[in-house]
Amino acid sequence: MITYVDASTKARRASGVIPLHGEEGFEGMRKAGALTAKALDIITEYVEAGVPTATIDRVAYEFARDNGAVPATIFYRGYRHSLCTSLNHVVCHGIPDERPLRDGDIVNIDLTLVVDGWHGDSSRMYPVGEISRKAERLIEITYASLEAGLEMAKPGKTTGDIGAAIQAVAEAERMSVVRDFVGHGLGRLFHDEPNIMHFGTPGTGVPLKPGMIFTIEPMINLGRPHVKILSDGWTAVTRDRTLSAQCEHSIGITETGHEIFTLSPGGLFNPLAARSA
Numbered sequence: 486m487i488t489y490v491d492a493s494t495k496a497r498r499a500s501g502v503i504p505l506h507g508e509e510g511f512e513g514m515r516k517a518g519a520l521t522a523k524a525l526d527i528i529t530e531y532v533e534a535g536v537p538t539a540t541i542d543r544v545a546y547e548f549a550r551d552n553g554a555v556p557a558t559i560f561y562r563g564y565r566h567s568l569c570t571s572l573n574h575v576v577c578h579g580i581p582d583e584r585p586l587r588d589g590d591i592v593n594i595d596l597t598l599v600v601d602g603w604h605g606d607s608s609r610m611y612p613v614g615e616i617s618r619k620a621e622r623l624i625e626i627t628y629a630s631l632e633a634g635l636e637m638a639k640p641g642k643t644t645g646d647i648g649a650a651i652q653a654v655a656e657a658e659r660m661s662v663v664r665d666f667v668g669h670g671l672g673r674l675f676h677d678e679p680n681i682m683h684f685g686t687p688g689t690g691v692p693l694k695p696g697m698i699f700t701i702e703p704m705i706n707l708g709r710p711h712v713k714i715l716s717d718g719w720t721a722v723t724r725d726r727t728l729s730a731q732c733e734h735s736i737g738i739t740e741t742g743h744e745i746f747t748l749s750p751g752g753l754f755n756p757l758a759a760r761s762a
Contacts, residue, residue, distance in 0.1 A: 505696030517605030518746025532611040538570035542581035557597035588614035607747035608733040627730040638743040648685030663704035702733030
């Protein structure tokens, strides 16, 4: 059973209870999303061969500190870094380290900044130097799948419509959608209701209503959808070692459609496309 409640009355996540935010929530998310997007723009210049992902993590931390924000992932369930860096066959939750990036790598950088209690959550795919055509195509389809999901993000549609649209784009290109990780509600909570599946059946799931705030963050694999978690307890990789890609926006449902809170101020949300423009 689905229940919709005023977001101001909801202090913690409860299954099936969907918070609806007013203008205060949307304004808070605009500020948090804009700062996260700005940070990811700045990170673009650091994503190059020879740079360790730990350096990128430090850049994000210093940016947050200097702008009155806090990275949401620091100490979240024991995680100790400002962001996640998921490289090549890593699906999500890759941990920054001192190993340098190499020419031909692709890396997803996922950052959530908390500004005045609101969470701005976004991720992008960054190419390192010249990448293979199959990696380019994977990134292109991942972004196209997100766009298809966003087209369904409006009142009168459902979460199943979003998932089905994403799945259709990926599978038409003989790629697969990861089932193990999903988008999620957010706002003052890092993870809230509802879950946003990136696969599904049109017309099913949670009906979308104005005031809902959530992420859409499809993870698309070149091979099969199956993943496994490494011994560090965080890093998820493709079981068949094929490449994986992800991109993510935080959005709010409006009376007529949706608002994206994490738009890139520099037009760099898709760094690959921006580089070739």
